[in-house]
Amino acid sequence: MDANIYSLLTWLKTSDNFYTAPNIKINDSPESGRGILLSHHSIKKNDIIISIPSSKQLNFHTILYHISKFNKDLNIPGATIDRDLADQEKNNVCVGNEGSIDPRFELYSQLSKEYLLNLSSFQLISLYILVEKCLIPKWTHNKINSYWKPFFDIWPTKEELRSIPAIWNCDPNSQYRSLIEYLPTAARNHMTRISKLVREDWNAISEVVFEWNEMYGSILGVENAQIYTSNELFSLFLHVYFIINSRCLYAEIPVKRNDRLSNFTLVPYVDFLNHTCKVDLHCYPQLDTLLKSEVDENIGIGQFSVRCGEHFYNIINEELFLNYGAHSNDFLLSEYGFVVNENEWNYLDISNDIIELINDDNMEVQTFLLKHDYWGDYTINENEISYRIIVALSYYVTRDERRVQKFTEGYISEDYFKPKITPVLQTLLVSLVATYTKTLNQLETRANTADDKLCLQNIITIYKGYVRILTHHLKKP
Structure with a gap:
C-alpha cells in the first residue's frame, strides 16, 4: 500500500466513527488516478461504503475549532473549543519537535471573531490550508506539522491539476496560457467566472498572508529566515484553491447557512471516488447529524457517508463511482480538470x-x-x-x-x-x-x-x- 494512503488510514482509524466497507480497496492507476474498487463479494443498494466522522472533515466549523486551540479569545458557540480543553491543548501543542515554539499561537490569536465570520468558506479554508500545509512546515523546517497532514499528503500536486483552464489564466507563468484561445465559449465563460472568484478570495486573505510571511522569522527567532515572495505565495494559494475546488462536497454549514457558496466540506477517502455521468444510479452522499459520541471528540457538521445507489456491484475489481452532478465537459474541465469521452450532459x-x-x-x-x-x-x-x-x-x-x-x-x-x-x-x-x-x-x-x-x-x-x-x-x- 502507498505510504501516504497507509498514513491516511491510520489517522482516520484514530476515530471510532470512521468506517469503510470491508470489501473495497483503493486502486492507483496512471490513467485515471486513484479510485475505489470492489475487492470481493458484492455491494447493494443503501449499503454504507464509506463513513467519515465530523472530526476528520475539513470545513468552516472544524477550522474554527482548530484555530480556537491557539486563540483563547475566540468564542463561537457550537464551533470553538471549550476553554478548559484549550488550556490542555496548549500544553500539548505549544512545542513541536526539538522544542520549536508553535507560531500558530501568535498568528491565530490575531484573528478576531468578526474577521473569521466575515470570510467565506473558500477564503477561510484556503487561508488555513495555506498556513498549515505550506507555511508552518517551511517556517519551522518541518519540526511542526498540522493535525491534517495525513489528509494534505494525499492531495494532488500542481502538476496533477495542470489541466484546469483558470490556472492557465491566473498563473502568469503558466505554459498553457496559449491554449486559452482554443477554449469554446462555455469553457471560457466558466474560466472567467472562476478566475474572478480566485482573485476576489486572494484579495480577501492576502493582506494577512503577506503580514504573517514578513513577521514569522521574528516570532520564531530564526536568523536568515526564508520568506516567500508574493508571487510564490500566490502560486501556493492557487494550488490550494483548486485542491479545494476540485474536492469539495456539498454540506450545510450552520454558521454560513445564508452563504450558498460556503456550504461545503472536504472529506478524506470520499475524494477517491471518481465521477460518472449517470445520475441517481451509482453511489450517493449522506450527511447525518453530529453523533453524541463525537461531541467530545470534536465539534463539526456531522457524519459524512457514501452509500450504494441502484447499481448492484458484484464484479470483482469493478470501480465504484459517485456522480458529481449533471455536468457538461466544459464544466468538468473548468472545475475538476478532466473530461468524459461520452458525456450525455454536453x-x-x-x-x-x-x-x-x-x-x-x-x-x-x-x-x-x-x-x-x-x-x-x-x-x-x-x-x-x-x-x-x-x-x-x-x-x-x-x-x-x-x-x-x-x-x-x-x-x-x-x-x-x-x-x-x-x-x-x-x-x-x-x-x-x-x-x-x-x-x-x-x-x-x-x-x-x-x-x-x-x-x-x-x-x-x-x-x-x-x-x-x-x-x-x-x-x-
Whole structure:
C-alpha cells in the first residue's frame, strides 16, 4: 500500500466513527488516478461504503475549532473549543519537535471573531490550508506539522491539476496560457467566472498572508529566515484553491447557512471516488447529524457517508463511482480538470454565433429580443435546440412581432415557424461543424508535437462532443 494512503488510514482509524466497507480497496492507476474498487463479494443498494466522522472533515466549523486551540479569545458557540480543553491543548501543542515554539499561537490569536465570520468558506479554508500545509512546515523546517497532514499528503500536486483552464489564466507563468484561445465559449465563460472568484478570495486573505510571511522569522527567532515572495505565495494559494475546488462536497454549514457558496466540506477517502455521468444510479452522499459520541471528540457538521445507489456491484475489481452532478465537459474541465469521452450532459453555447448573425443585419431584432428577455443564452444539446434559439431565429427570419409574441406566450406552436427557420438553422449548424472541424485539425496537429498532450486532448474531446451533437441534429428529418 502507498505510504501516504497507509498514513491516511491510520489517522482516520484514530476515530471510532470512521468506517469503510470491508470489501473495497483503493486502486492507483496512471490513467485515471486513484479510485475505489470492489475487492470481493458484492455491494447493494443503501449499503454504507464509506463513513467519515465530523472530526476528520475539513470545513468552516472544524477550522474554527482548530484555530480556537491557539486563540483563547475566540468564542463561537457550537464551533470553538471549550476553554478548559484549550488550556490542555496548549500544553500539548505549544512545542513541536526539538522544542520549536508553535507560531500558530501568535498568528491565530490575531484573528478576531468578526474577521473569521466575515470570510467565506473558500477564503477561510484556503487561508488555513495555506498556513498549515505550506507555511508552518517551511517556517519551522518541518519540526511542526498540522493535525491534517495525513489528509494534505494525499492531495494532488500542481502538476496533477495542470489541466484546469483558470490556472492557465491566473498563473502568469503558466505554459498553457496559449491554449486559452482554443477554449469554446462555455469553457471560457466558466474560466472567467472562476478566475474572478480566485482573485476576489486572494484579495480577501492576502493582506494577512503577506503580514504573517514578513513577521514569522521574528516570532520564531530564526536568523536568515526564508520568506516567500508574493508571487510564490500566490502560486501556493492557487494550488490550494483548486485542491479545494476540485474536492469539495456539498454540506450545510450552520454558521454560513445564508452563504450558498460556503456550504461545503472536504472529506478524506470520499475524494477517491471518481465521477460518472449517470445520475441517481451509482453511489450517493449522506450527511447525518453530529453523533453524541463525537461531541467530545470534536465539534463539526456531522457524519459524512457514501452509500450504494441502484447499481448492484458484484464484479470483482469493478470501480465504484459517485456522480458529481449533471455536468457538461466544459464544466468538468473548468472545475475538476478532466473530461468524459461520452458525456450525455454536453451542450454547445452558440450565443456568440447567433448574436453575430443577428447583429450583421440591424438593431430591430436585438431590440425585440431584449424587450422580451430572449437575448443570449442560446444552447444546443443532443436532445434539443433550445427554445430561446427558436424564438430568436423566428423573429430574425419573419420580423412578425405579433405572431412571435403569441409564440412566446404559448398561443402558437413552433411548427408554424419551423419550416421558415430551418434553412437558416441548417446553414448555421453546417458552418459550426466546419469551424469546429478546422479547430480540431489545428489542435490535433499541435498535440502531435506537444510535450504534454493532456491539456490539448481535453479540449479536443470537448470539440468532438460538439461535432457529435451538431451532426446528430443535421441528420434529423
